[in-house]
Amino acid sequence: MKLDILAIAAHPDDVELSCAGTLMMEKARGKRVGIADLTRGELGTRGTPETRAQEAADALAVMGLDVRVNLELPDGFFENTRSYQLEVIKAIRRFQPAIVLTNAPTDRHPDHGRAAQLVKDAAWLSGLRKIETQWEGQAQVAWRPAYVFHFIQDRWLEPDFVFDISPVMEQKLSAIRAFKTQFDTLPDDEPQTYISTPGFLQSIIDRARMTGKLIGVAYAEGFISEKKLGVENFDAFIQHVT
8 A cells, every 4th residue: 555644653642642633634635644653552651552552543543544553663662773674664665655754853752752763764764775675575665755754742843844734623632532541531540641631632732723823723733854845836835814
């Protein structure tokens, strides 16, 4: 399955929190869109790998995207090394995306910054034909995405561009809430965490509203690009109400 956009993130729920709106907007425009979670989130305080897998599937159904896979790298312990790069290269070559979205280059969770560098390096290496990989017993061809963009997560980072997600903001929140073990604020037998506190989901809404304000829309998601971006014509710009 060839995709137009592949979001590669450290943990199940990273995509939902950070770039689900963008993915859904592009899917509505006819793009083929998928997700590759690097880990099962098995070190998370709440839930289990099994519940996280089911929640990831439920969130995918909410978003209506084309595919979601898990590379099953070790949560908390993957590094930007050859063996892990090869696993990411296999995923990139399998789906051949034009655009890869991945974690913030620096963030509260150390896995996020490591994932950002791992995916960035793997995306470049994936274009080298002398790096040989296989998928389901078949040799893969070299493939390098045209762009790797980093989504913004917990810490505020200045975006290079922002994407209007106003039409799908409620759907984004539904996808986040699919991860019930992580974001359910009702009392239960599991310990309270940073992301299960009542104010966390509100902070996601506030961030989207603040990012949207930058371009005069209700809600938006921000991205960082190390590559200079160009436009074909001025119609690509959104009206900024001042």
